[in-house]
Amino acid sequence: MTEISKTEFEVLEAIWQGHPASAQQIIERLNDTKPWHEKTVKTLLNRMVKKDAISFEKVQRSYFYSPLFARDEYTFKESKSLLERMFSGRLSPLVSHFVKSDELTKDDINELKDLINQWEKDNG
Amino acid sequence: MTEISKTEFEVLEAIWQGHPASAQQIIERLNDTKPWHEKTVKTLLNRMVKKDAISFEKVQRSYFYSPLFARDEYTFKESKSLLERMFSGRLSPLVSHFVKSDELTKDDINELKDLINQWEKDNG
DNA sequence: TAGTTAAGACTACAATTGTAATCATTATTT
DNA sequence: AAATAATGATTACAATTGTAGTCTTAACTA
Numbered sequence: 001m002t003e004i005s006k007t008e009f010e011v012l013e014a015i016w017q018g019h020p021a022s023a024q025q026i027i028e029r030l031n032d033t034k035p036w037h038e039k040t041v042k043t044l045l046n047r048m049v050k051k052d053a054i055s056f057e058k059v060q061r062s063y064f065y066s067p068l069f070a071r072d073e074y075t076f077k078e079s080k081s082l083l084e085r086m087f088s089g090r091l092s093p094l095v096s097h098f099v100k101s102d103e104l105t106k107d108d109i110n111e112l113k114d115l116i117n118q119w120e121k122d123n124g
Numbered sequence: 125m126t127e128i129s130k131t132e133f134e135v136l137e138a139i140w141q142g143h144p145a146s147a148q149q150i151i152e153r154l155n156d157t158k159p160w161h162e163k164t165v166k167t168l169l170n171r172m173v174k175k176d177a178i179s180f181e182k183v184q185r186s187y188f189y190s191p192l193f194a195r196d197e198y199t200f201k202e203s204k205s206l207l208e209r210m211f212s213g214r215l216s217p218l219v220s221h222f223v224k225s226d227e228l229t230k231d232d233i234n235e236l237k238d239l240i241n242q243w244e245k246d247n248g
Numbered sequence: 249t250a251g252t253t254a255a256g257a258c259t260a261c262a263a264t265t266g267t268a269a270t271c272a273t274t275a276t277t278t
Numbered sequence: 279a280a281a282t283a284a285t286g287a288t289t290a291c292a293a294t295t296g297t298a299g300t301c302t303t304a305a306c307t308a
Binding site for chain 1: 218227247
Binding site: 003005006007008037038039040042043044047060061 | 294295296297298299303304305
């Protein structure tokens with residue numbers, strides 16, 4: 001898959017919200033959270049087209065963009081990369097950090113338990 | 125904390141293995157895994173000194189480097205940053221990826237269960 | 249129809265990054 | 279003492295990134 005910068009990822013998020021999306025729509029979505037300069041967004045869109053992260057269809061004067069990979073696919077790849085680089089590819093050292101840091105709520109813990117139950121049902 | 129590139133992080137890893145460490149020692153450690161050019165490593169060391177990621181003490185001609193923050197501190201910060209950026213700061217969507225992807229072993233699952241038990245003992 | 253907009257293309261430009269080579273200086277070896 | 283080697287400092291240089299500005303062209307407006 002393509003290498004995406006953090007800023008490019010933010011723009012991609014706006015596209016994943018719904019596509020094909022025009023530059024205008026994308027800019028509006030982005031501005032819901034924080035101010036983005038139109039030119040900046042256009043540049044980022046351009047770059048992502050060039051690096052095959054998104055595609056576009058031309059409708060009259062304007063383009064409608066779509067992602068070339070799913071959000072899940074990308075976030076999973078990035079997560080694995082981080083685990084690889086800092087935890088020898090293992091999940092529990094990362095989880096351990098959070099568990100021990102007082103950052104988790106009872107709900108978070110319950111979600112984790114559900115996931116584990118799911119795994120145990122599916123596997124051994 | 126300081127912004128560290130992925131490559132700089134690899135060099136830092138070698139320092140975390142034991143410090144203060146001379147450039148030579150660091151280069152040797154790095155070469156255990158893959159070939160690194162001496163000049164490249166020296167450049168990275170220099171940059172990290174400048175960005176206050178590591179310090180050094182001069183002993184004769186050479187420097188002995190030490191990290192200015194702990195490995196745990198850094199990996200946790202990076203993990204949180206990734207969760208923040210791609211999972212609204214929540215842990216379970218990330219764990220969910222792994223649980224569902226057939227990437228976990230029974231041992232991994234047991235480790236997670238232990239962590240959860242630990243949390244439950246400490247909290248609620 | 250002439251002027252103004254709006255789209256995207258192209259250009260800009262400094263900071264960071266990866267990857268070294270060269271320079272200056274101090275040890276060390278003949 | 280002179281030559282050589284080893285250290286870190288400085289310089290190099292292209293690619294990527296963040297952040298826009300300018301240019302070209304098509305479309306809308308007065």
